[in-house]
Amino acid sequence: xxxxxxxxxxxxxxxxxxxxxxxxxxxxxxxxxxxxxxxxxxxxxxxxxxxxxxxxxxxxxxxxxxxxxxxxxxxxxxxxxxxxxxxxxxxxxxxxxxxxxxxxxxxxxxxxxxxxxxxxxxxxxxxxxxxxxxxxxxxxxxxxxxxxxxxxxxxxxxxxxxxxxxxxxxxxxxxxxxxxxxxxxxxxxxxxxxxxxxxxxxxxxxxxxxxxxxxxxxxxxxxxxxxxxxxxxxxxxxxxxxxxxxxxxxxxxxxxxxxxxxxxxxxxxxxxxxxxxxxxxxxxxxxxxx
Amino acid sequence: xxxxxxxxxxxxxxxxxxxxxxxxxxxxxxxxxxxxxxxxxxxxxxxxxxxxxxxxxxxxxxxxxxxxxxxxxxxxxxxxxxxxxxxxxxxxxxxxxxxxxxxxxxxxxxxxxxxxxxxxxxxxxxxxxxxxxxxxxxxxxxxxxxxxxxxxxxxxxxxxxxxxxxxxxxxxxxxxxxxxxxxxxxxxxxxxxxxxxxxxxxxxx
Numbered sequence: 001x002x003x004x005x006x007x008x009x010x011x012x013x014x015x016x017x018x019x020x021x022x023x024x025x026x027x028x029x030x031x032x033x034x035x036x037x038x039x040x041x042x043x044x045x046x047x048x049x050x051x052x053x054x055x056x057x058x059x060x061x062x063x064x065x066x067x068x069x070x071x072x073x074x075x076x077x078x079x080x081x082x083x084x085x086x087x088x089x090x091x092x093x094x095x096x097x098x099x100x101x102x103x104x105x106x107x108x109x110x111x112x113x114x115x116x117x118x119x120x121x122x123x124x125x126x127x128x129x130x131x132x133x134x135x136x137x138x139x140x141x142x143x144x145x146x147x148x149x150x151x152x153x154x155x156x157x158x159x160x161x162x163x164x165x166x167x168x169x170x171x172x173x174x175x176x177x178x179x180x181x182x183x184x185x186x187x188x189x190x191x192x193x194x195x196x197x198x199x200x201x202x203x204x205x206x207x208x209x210x211x212x213x214x215x216x217x218x219x220x221x222x223x224x225x226x227x228x229x230x231x232x233x234x235x236x237x238x239x240x241x242x243x244x245x246x247x248x249x250x251x252x253x254x255x256x257x258x259x260x261x262x263x264x265x266x267x268x269x270x271x272x273x274x275x276x277x278x279x280x281x282x283x284x285x286x287x288x289x290x
Numbered sequence: 291x292x293x294x295x296x297x298x299x300x301x302x303x304x305x306x307x308x309x310x311x312x313x314x315x316x317x318x319x320x321x322x323x324x325x326x327x328x329x330x331x332x333x334x335x336x337x338x339x340x341x342x343x344x345x346x347x348x349x350x351x352x353x354x355x356x357x358x359x360x361x362x363x364x365x366x367x368x369x370x371x372x373x374x375x376x377x378x379x380x381x382x383x384x385x386x387x388x389x390x391x392x393x394x395x396x397x398x399x400x401x402x403x404x405x406x407x408x409x410x411x412x413x414x415x416x417x418x419x420x421x422x423x424x425x426x427x428x429x430x431x432x433x434x435x436x437x438x439x440x441x442x443x444x445x446x447x448x449x450x451x452x453x454x455x456x457x458x459x460x461x462x463x464x465x466x467x468x469x470x471x472x473x474x475x476x477x478x479x480x481x482x483x484x485x486x487x488x489x490x491x492x493x494x495x
Binding site: 243 | 314317318319322329333336337340341344345348349
């Protein structure tokens with residue numbers, strides 16, 4: 001019984017290391033990319049394989065990021081309670097788990113399709129090596145590489161469904177890439193002191209809050225356009241396009257209001273709405289395909 | 291004395307989410323096959339309702355204290371009533387379109403330039419006309435047999451939105467009909483009932 005409890009606690013701890021909400025959102029983009037191909041989407045074997053391989057690769061990459069960033073996490077109030085800074089998990093063990101998950105995920109992806117595997121591997125490489133290890137502590141522009149890696153799951157899903165990289169897949173990936181600043185920079189502003197204390201260069205610390213807000217607004221506009229273009233390319237019906245336009249209008253209204261009448265509350269609201277927006281957009285693609 | 295703010299409960303969030311989903315359904319599916327201008331009007335009305343539901347979940351009911359809410363909230367009855375007029379009273383379409391555009395503009399301007407009695411009167415007149423149309427037109431058309439009986443539910447939805455609007459308007463004017471706590475407790479349910487009535491009414495039309 002005690003051994004069972006200990007295993008349960010350990011599993012829960014490692015589950016936290018995979019950032020389930022963030023990984024879930026990225027996984028949803030991958031599924032949406034796959035379903036956007038209008039291939040036999042209700043083929044449960046293909047869906048299971050896509051879900052499994054992507055989840056393992058994204059989870060592995062997230063655990064590896066946690067290992068690399070454990071010193072930063074310890075300095076930031078928001079992240080100081082994560083398992084690694086608290087010492088509830090040994091860094092070496094987490095590294096092994098992260099590598100194992102990533103290896104399994106990428107390996108499974110390559111087994112499904114070399115093209116799909118290459119894109120999944122690229123996402124992991126850009127995220128862990130280029131973004132986290134190389135650029136995150138050096139330049140606020142690292143966010144671009146974070147965005148590129150964030151766009152990989154949807155591109156991978158689309159490539160698995162169509163067997164090629166097409167303009168729709170690239171447009172979907174661009175949509176996610178351009179959405180990332182809204183997601184990350186609102187967080188950078190909310191936890192400005194945390195990032196400053198940890199010595200992480202961010203857009204607000206490098207260029208100021210107002211420039212960051214304008215960047216978020218422009219980025220939100222560009223993301224909405226990229227997703228709309230992809231949706232038209234997919235052949236989304238007018239009804240769903242209308243709904244997408246409404247959701248995009250909400251995102252833009254909040255982003256513009258944040259520029260004109262900035263407040264901390266509005267900034268965090270924009271962060272939350274941006275997540276709802278991305279999830280809803282992806283669900284629209286999925287529902288449309290079904 | 292500072293008034294205690296009602297916390298947004300899980301039930302409130304669920305009701306608001308259901309409101310948002312119904313409004314999303316109406317935008318995506320429920321208005322297919324209508325004229326372009328009517329679709330545009332209904333998309334704006336239900337779109338604002340959808341976004342409002344999401345924002346109430348994200349920011350909690352406190353967002354209702356924001357002065358901008360009055361202007362945004364006016365968009366719902368104005369665009370909804372314009373859609374009805376365009377669809378069922380096309381002869382009055384252009385005139386009412388001008389009224390709606392000017393009405394919204396004047397509401398926005400008076401809110402910021404001359405807040406107080408003038409702004410309240412303007413809001414009451416514009417809102418009132420739009421509200422009467424939403425309540426009266428579907429019921430009248432149903433009674434006359436020019437629309438199926440179920441279309442009268444749109445009028446019921448209009449009455450519910452009117453009730454919510456009145457409660458909030460009197461609260462804002464400092465003469466609440468019910469306590470703020472009570473109003474904020476019933477509002478999510480009222481919004482859901484109203485949206486459900488609209489969606490059902492349009493589906494039966």
